[in-house]
Amino acid sequence: MSNNLVGGWTAFNFDLTPEAQKVFKEAVNLVGATYTPFAFATQVVAGTNYSFLSKVQAVVPNAQLRVVKVHIYQPPQGQPHITQIIDIQP
Numbered sequence: 001m002s003n004n005l006v007g008g009w010t011a012f013n014f015d016l017t018p019e020a021q022k023v024f025k026e027a028v029n030l031v032g033a034t035y036t037p038f039a040f041a042t043q044v045v046a047g048t049n050y051s052f053l054s055k056v057q058a059v060v061p062n063a064q065l066r067v068v069k070v071h072i073y074q075p076p077q078g079q080p081h082i083t084q085i086i087d088i089q090p
Contacts, residue, residue: 027080
């Protein structure tokens with residue numbers, strides 16, 4: 001039995017599915033940093049919202065490793081795109 005509410009977010013899954021990996025790879029093509037997702041949650045709307053926990057490493061000397069939440073929207077038709085990136089503070 002699922003505890004998810006209709007329109008609510010799933011719990012974070014630390015085993016990235018092939019579909020989630022594909023959505024992340026298609027949406028995240030930012031220059032200057034390397035993003036490595038390690039968990040995701042989804043929310044079904046008119047399409048699907050994804051929330052990825054991701055390590056991010058800027059491509060500069062001595063850059064600090066950070067953790068961010070990357071929100072991606074996958075419309076029913078078309079390409080997924082980033083809607084928000086939020087820094088996670090320790």
